[in-house]
Amino acid sequence: xxxxxxxxxxVPWREAKTHVLTHTLHYGLGCFEGVRAYNTANGPAIFRLxxxxxxxxxxxxxxxxxxxxxxxxxxxAQRAAVRENNLDEAYLRPMAFLGSEGMGLRADNxxxxxxxxxxxxxxxxxxxxxxxxxxxxTSSYTRHHVNxxxxxxxxxxxxxxxxxxxxxxxxxxxxxxxxxxNEGYVxxxxxxxxxxxxxxxxxxxxxxSCLEGITRATIIDFARELGLEVKERRITRDEVxxxxxxxxxxxxxxxxxIRELDGRQIGEGKRGPxxxxxxxxxxxxxxxxxxx
Ligand code: PLP
Numbered sequence: 001x002x003x004x005x006x007x008x009x010x011v012p013w014r015e016a017k018t019h020v021l022t023h024t025l026h027y028g029l030g031c032f033e034g035v036r037a038y039n040t041a042n043g044p045a046i047f048r049l050x051x052x053x054x055x056x057x058x059x060x061x062x063x064x065x066x067x068x069x070x071x072x073x074x075x076x077a078q079r080a081a082v083r084e085n086n087l088d089e090a091y092l093r094p095m096a097f098l099g100s101e102g103m104g105l106r107a108d109n110x111x112x113x114x115x116x117x118x119x120x121x122x123x124x125x126x127x128x129x130x131x132x133x134x135x136x137x138t139s140s141y142t143r144h145h146v147n148x149x150x151x152x153x154x155x156x157x158x159x160x161x162x163x164x165x166x167x168x169x170x171x172x173x174x175x176x177x178x179x180x181x182n183e184g185y186v187x188x189x190x191x192x193x194x195x196x197x198x199x200x201x202x203x204x205x206x207x208x209s210c211l212e213g214i215t216r217a218t219i220i221d222f223a224r225e226l227g228l229e230v231k232e233r234r235i236t237r238d239e240v241x242x243x244x245x246x247x248x249x250x251x252x253x254x255x256x257x258i259r260e261l262d263g264r265q266i267g268e269g270k271r272g273p274x275x276x277x278x279x280x281x282x283x284x285x286x287x288x289x290x291x292x
Pocket of ligand 1: 034154162188189190191192193210211212213214215216249250251252
């Protein structure tokens with residue numbers, strides 16, 4: 001039920017279809033966003049809308065896809081998807097993909113299609129996980145294909161290893177995966193950036209093998225507001241084992257404490273004080289209690 005914005009029109013959910021010869025379905029060249037709307041004092045508001053739309057356009061540019069709409073139109077499409085579906089809190093999925101106008105890698109008559117879907121998706125992780133933290137496994141799958149050339153794009157094809165890593169982590173009894181980069185440094189979770197606290201300083205991998213997370217940028221700002229030192233640098237896997245605290249950030253996962261990596265307890269094995277503070281600032285911000 002509900003409506004999906006597709007190529008400039010609102011269409012009923014069941015009719016928002018694409019052909020089996022959709023180029024992106026075959027070859028994976030496409031880009032998307034994950035955005036959230038929260039219920040604030042003034043009604044539903046999309047958190048960091050401009051930043052998400054900007055990143056969608058940067059991703060399309062990297063993939064050499066010409067967006068057939070401008071940023072204002074895509075912003076409005078996202079607002080309309082929330083409004084017209086009467087959602088208070090929503091997860092939004094804008095995506096740009098290549099149509100079924102041609103097949104093969106050489107096809108040059110392909111159209112860029114854009115859609116925005118919105119649905120109610122209150123919690124990605126249980127409230128308990130947000131308080132107690134989750135168990136994570138380092139994956140045998142790496143971000144190798146994403147390093148350097150593709151990590152700025154939130155591209156469909158970048159998620160193959162994320163999914164394989166997540167499946168591997170879950171079948172190994174953990175709740176999330178940690179992916180390393182080409183050289184064995186810590187990159188990110190399957191759909192989250194990672195932070196650790198060591199000696200009271202916040203550390204997060206530099207932007208060479210992980211997505212330029214919007215939540216990551218928000219958390220760095222909050223940490224600096226609190227007077228915490230933040231270092232963006234290469235992090236090794238064993239540094240996570242001996243960190244005082246570790247947490248993931250992402251639009252879907254929000255701020256999620258990590259209590260264990262590869263069977264090693266991290267810090268006290270529960271949400272630490274820095275994580276708790278940043279998490280509460282984040283929830284205040286998304287609910288509109290702090291100025292955006
Ligand atoms: N890393 C990856 C691979 C992601 O898919 C995401 C989610 O979009 C993130 C990090 C976190 O980014 P953001 O905070 O912008 O949602």
